[in-house]
Amino acid sequence: MARTVSERADILPLLGEVFREHGFEGASLAHITARTGLGKGSLYHFFPGGKEEMAAAVLAEIDLWFETNVFAPLRTEEDGGAAIRDMLARTDAYFRSGRRVCLVGVFALGEVRDRFAEAVQSYFARWREALADALIRIGHPAAAASEEAEDAVLAIQGALVLARALDDATVFTRTLARLERRLLQDLGDARALATRII
Amino acid sequence: MARTVSERADILPLLGEVFREHGFEGASLAHITARTGLGKGSLYHFFPGGKEEMAAAVLAEIDLWFETNVFAPLRTEEDGGAAIRDMLARTDAYFRSGRRVCLVGVFALGEVRDRFAEAVQSYFARWREALADALIRIGHPAAAASEEAEDAVLAIQGALVLARALDDATVFTRTLARLERRLLQDLGDARALATRII
DNA sequence: TGGCACCTGTACCATTCAGTACATTATTGA
């Protein structure tokens, strides 16, 4: 019996892709073994809790990635404008310019949402709040910043849906470009900011 | 053996809810019989093609509803502003103010997309184009109208994702209100339209 | 060289899956 992959952490990205493509219910153990090359023995050795534990581990890994590379910079980077531009660039890279779907979004739409409610809710809530932080730092009024952030986060999700529906990834890149304009415009003019229509 | 429901058309909405809640793969015949009250005998009598035919019929029904109540008015109603307001009101009603999910969007994210690619693609493409039509009719420049329409359609999808993820339907109603402002603002000022940042 | 913890493949389990076959019952129209 040849030892194959070794590290549990190594297979998390593969697991993620399976859940992304098939959803939680559609991700059968057959699909998972095919993609990871691991048999049931290994799978249940690494994840005694079965599919549920696998999905939870994947969600945790995604959460950590976004927390580190997107949310935290939005909260702490001094130059808020640069933080927002970084967010957009990393979002574009992560979702492969619209060719990759958001696992958390997929889970949110399904009945699985209830099983991972805390993780799903927290992911989007922290994204929204971190972005609002950065917007306030570059001079947006607090009230508007919150709604602008929500609008941006939801636009990213919607763009992923539409890009896949139309089989046209440019929908996603076009949306990111629009968001950059929308979020970073008018930085110097406080009065325009106060009265501007979102 | 008592005859129960009778019309095939009567059970389409029920079928739709099952697919909406569980996705195509997750919608087992057990779920379907439970929701519709129809046994396998009746189900396969009405839909000899099985689940695939059921889903296709549901998609066709949804398509017809939107074509009639949303797309066509956007294209033909003389008062473009009223058409857009009607679209938003009917969208709000259809999605139960954010408590109901978009079946076409759910299908778009899953692997089922390929099986119903034509229906999924056409639904969103026609929505986008019909909305762009109305925007042009109220004075938006053609180039901007197309992108504004895409932005609106994708915002609706994203709002549904986010509303369900955060378990907060107000995300959806807030988004529709924002869209109304965004789409209908500045109607009289051509110069502002030409230079406005989307 | 030995032992031991860690991996891994295989066989197996009960359950559920979509779909089929068919006999039986309702309904309809002549």
Add this chain to the structure above:
DNA sequence: TCAATAATGTACTGAATGGTACAGGTGCCA
């Protein structure tokens, strides 16, 4: 009244589902 058709419940199929049990193999450290 009586066939013909439409609708329905039931029993069944073979395959796939997630999960368990476990024996055996592998690498590592003493």
